[in-house]
Amino acid sequence: MQLNNSFIVPADPDTAWKVLLDVPRIAPCMPGAELTEVIGEHKYKGNAKLRVGPVSLTFSGEAEITTIDEANRSATVHAKGNDSKGRGSADADVVFKMTEDGGQTRVDITTELNLTGSIAQYGRASGLIDAIAGQIITDFANNLETEIGVDTAVPAAAAAADSPAAEEPAPAPSNVQNDNSISGISLFFRAIWAMIRGKR
Amino acid sequence: MADTRDIEVTVNGKSHTANVETRTSLGDFLRHGLGLTGTHMGCEHGVCGACTVMVDGEAVRSCLMLAVQANGQEVTTVEGLADEDGTLHPLQEAFWKHHGLQCGFCTPGMLTSLAAFLRDNPDPSEREVREAISGNICRCTGYQGIVDAALDAAKTMQGS
């Protein structure tokens, strides 16, 4: 499935670009994620926790920045992980593209996500899985804003159209440190909210 | 080390003691622990009903109960429905007469479910019988022979 998100970082593209490529710095922005090892110049190992109702998943895997296009300020990250208990895998190609937008930076994220195994094989929750995947990206984006240190980030118009979280009435205050240990409850709550708002 | 427990279960009137791994379902224990293979595992997620047995008289899915949970309880399986002398239970007779089985795989669960159901509902309508066995899937018969058998057995059992 393809997910499209975008958001505005109220910082100039040069600053945003540097932060984006600093993986140890931005990894904690991924909700429930933990960076455990740097295994190459642009290659990392880590874990990500997720809770879907009664099902608690822990993915461990690798992420690699596969392309860096300095000129176009575009980077592709390939991330993949397997659930530690053999219930499936997630594989994502994430393209980040930055463009200047009135002195700020607009980040477009295109994610091609594939889930496999039993976690992907539950039709009743299929709408939900989509929403969750979208939520992870959105939370990442929100956390990234926090990390960049700009609290006044505002969603771009496109984000409002694409991002489930954009209409969330009262998002929990973004706190990157805390998000590292969440079990996904808040994330889920927001995913559900997004879903019932009919965004997926 | 596997987590195990000693249990004592009465099955079809006979007492059994066993050491079971706690993750073992009652159904697997009956089949492979006690060799009572009449209870069939059809879906192992509680929908098909093939594994239905009676625990303390109530019909339950033996795939959705751990063997350790049956400790101290009385279990009746399909092997325990007929009399000791081999006289078939009225339901078994009726299933035979009305062609209520083809491959026979769902049959044990149908019989144990209906035995408990008819005890509590001795004079059911066809609708009630159909709802009672809606938790037992049969792929062969189209259910009609089973429904007819249940209604016939109900009559027989009321007469006796």
Added chain:
Amino acid sequence: MVVRYLGAEVQRMEDPRLLTGHGRYVDDITMAGMLEAAFLRAPLAHAKIRSIDTSRAEALEGVHRVFTHADFGEKYSHRMNQLYPAPVIEQNKTQYPLAKDEVCFVGETVAVVVADSRAIAEDALALIDVDYEALPAVVDIRTALEDGAPLAHADATSNLMGKMRSKFGDIEDAFGKADHVFSAGFMQHRGGCHSMETRGVIAKDDPWGDGLTLWTSAQSPYLIRRALATWLGESEERIRVVAPDVGGGFGPKAGFYPEEIAICLVARLMETPVKWIEDRREHFVSTTTQRDQYWDLEVACTSEGKILGLRGNITHENGAYIPYGILLPNSSLTPLPGAYSIAAIDVGVDIVFTNTIANSPVRGAGRPCGIYAVERMIQLVSRKLGIDPAEVRRRNYVRPDQMPYETGATLRGGAKCVYDSGDYEALLEKALELSDYNSFKERQATARAEGRYLGIGVSSCIEDTGMGPYEGTTVRVESSGKVAVRTGAASQGQGHHTMIAMLVAENLGVSPEDIMFESADTSKFPHGVGTIGSRVAANVGPSAFDAAKKVREKALKLAAEVLEASEADLDIEDGVVRVNGAPDLSITLGELAIQLSPASALRVPAGFDPLLEATSYDGSSGSPIACGSNVAEVEVDPGTGEVKVLRYSVAHDCGVMINPMIVHGQIVGGVVHGIGNALFERMIYDDQGQPLTMNYGEYLLPLASEMPRVDVTHMETPSPLNSLGVKGAGEGGTIPAAAAIVAAIENALEEFSVEIDYYPVDPQYLTELIDKGAAQAAE
């Protein structure tokens, strides 16, 4: 008094055992030293396997070994053989027992763990590390043939497995002279096997003793033996395949599966018996299913509704591999004129690979699809021309005076499809009568006044049954007087034991209880074919009858000598040969058997072969064509889209009925399977080839609570093609069901102009059609 069994409702011989929990299914079998296996299955619909690391799994306590493709060694490194080669197959794709370097559907076998218990084997599965490189998957057959579509196999040239065509008559002429040409497109989806017993295998290899033995929950043990022997390059004599009690088959158990090879190899390489029992989640992804066909058809007809021709194309989903050759697309085409005399047909099939589990026949195979298509076109003509659907059928049926009627189509074996016997119109009238068809409009109007929407639908079918070549039977009287009867045909609940015992008992003058029936064990009978395509009654029936007759003749001939009486004066009753009019003169069949199998130094009576035994391969000289007409009455709730089947009436003709009770059970069970296809069962994949309907809360099998009472009436038009006049009955309930249900739904929703273009018909889809129709009516 001679007891007549043929045609009697004899209670089944199988039942006391099965009713008391004493059936013997594969998982009930245990043996010393037996280990249990679990398969690691592909989680991706299409991927390259870069590497497999089994070390963590092998280190787990209780795990004996873990095998991958490489671990089987060079000798066992080849793909499975094509069991049904055909020129149509342009790209022959068969599996490895364990995937080598590419997986092509979710569920494909990748590795097998052998452990002390199934639970431990499953624990180990989570510890096998496979590095997959995901490849694009193709799932939707409507786009699979487009340029640039992902390929189902990395080395394929396209996703086209092959093309075939059924063409006869002058199709151009038919369409040229037609008053009307109507067209329709629809999707047909049929689900999977879902026998209540999943598949299961036990293998034991004893190279210095009995050889390789495989117990498997299967419909065709001899096919499996041959396939195993071919694949292993070994003698069939050293391979024994046994199908014990089988908890339902319905088609998908008629094939040969990679797990059957893998478990044999594992048992051989580990020198210990190994059991694998498919669990229900595995069943969804590893037992073949039927799934999608898209049909686009045009019908040419006269203003009176006489159909002149039918043409169009089918896109048929094949899945990733080809376990059954072209059986399914072929059996979709074969029934194409249906019960009707249609002079010209030209319909092609594109057989398309997808990254999903391979397709196989499911109860009826392609016949329900072919019949559905014809019946939909009849319905279309009826609606467009405003002629009652029953009347359109009357105007088009093949008439009894046209029999034998050669349709122009070709059966699977290459023979011409010939309708041997039957009165289709009379059968329809019986169905209409049984369903109170003529008073339906009143029922409908009464209900409508109460705000309820009733509808009625009619469907007729023919079914080619009893395909050859044979299914032999041996009947042997033992010294005890008991009669051993052996055949190759496996039973999955069809009551073969009872049926065959009845036929033998009737001929031989013994009680059915004295018949020792054995089947589906390759060590007990030289060769069998399989329980598929409603073929057993029309093949084993005649052979059992004939073998028993030969034994009877032999017994009477010998008894005549022994009793010094004329054969014509002899009769056999309850296992005793008596001379009519001289009740004291008698000899038992057991005594005659002893004379024909004497002890050492004694002689077999002159002029006799040893043993009171005979074997026959008598069968059917062609495919007896069964037929049926069904009427469904439904109620649709426009508020929810729910369809309730209120009544279901069947008039069926399977020729002479050996045991009407068993036939009735086959018909009713078949109808319910067909209603399941029409309304409930759907195997759904997402666009990445991940299966979504993976449990019985989401894959909807028909339950007792939603199924109607099915009323059945019969005609018995004897088939001229076999000695008993029988035709098959196993699939005749299923074949016409979906068409009758769908027609009834459309009839109920006539005021909304609902036209249904796929099944299973789900309530959401119906409400969308209702809302659309209501909106159009309001405009």
Added chain:
Amino acid sequence: MKPVPFTYHDPATPEEAVALLAEHEDAKVLAGGQSLMPMLNMRFVVPDHVIDLNGVAGISGVTDTGSALEIGAMTRQRDLMRDAAVVAKTPIIPEALENVGHFQTRNRGTIGGSLCHLDPSAELPCLMAAYDGVLTAHGPDGARDIPFAEWPLAYMIPTLGPDELLTKITVPYWGADHGYGFVEFARRHGDFAMIAVAALLEVEGGTISRAAISIGGADVRPLRLTEAETALVGAAPNAEAFKASAEIARGIDAMSDAYVSSAYRQRLAATLVERALVQAAERASGSA
């Protein structure tokens, strides 16, 4: 389909159960097992510890306090259906429970288990929403009451702390003459409802004096149709009023999945709200 190995615990008291929950991080509570066991068998849920409540004393059975039912969390669905007070005072409960799985699963399944599992389509949460039931949870520091409206936290996640245990459910009575309607649509008997509706009405002198409408299956939590409830109070229990409620139901936010669209769920909600209200009105003594 065998569960992963786990350590099995069978506490005898709620305190023991709570202590075990506090002690073990990766623990699952086993009540009736009719939802957890399938997930264990399928290895969707892979806990290190299973804490079985079936031997815990004092948390099953029904008490009629005169103004409410107090139901022990481990009360089997079957016992709830057979209980005289339940049948007399809250007849919608046994009626709705007919739709919960099958009689064999109701023989094991518990009210507490269902409320904690919190399947979006489940009937018992839908009923508790209509009744504004109160759930009592025991934790290391004692008991606390949670109004049902605050119970669902997220998809199949109740607002229970990791060391808390649901022990009791309190269902306040409606007037003796109240009417009730429970209607759901599932593909087959016992299936997950696509939409389920519980409606309670009190009617006095031909006017609706109190109304509750709860919709299950539309969202991750049961939805109370408060706008319609407010509109109904003071209105006559007639077709016009109920159609208006149905139109409000048509506007709910509803989720979609691989089988059912949001729009269809909305349509079903409209149909079933109307039907449930008609049924409730017919049963309310004050209607005639």
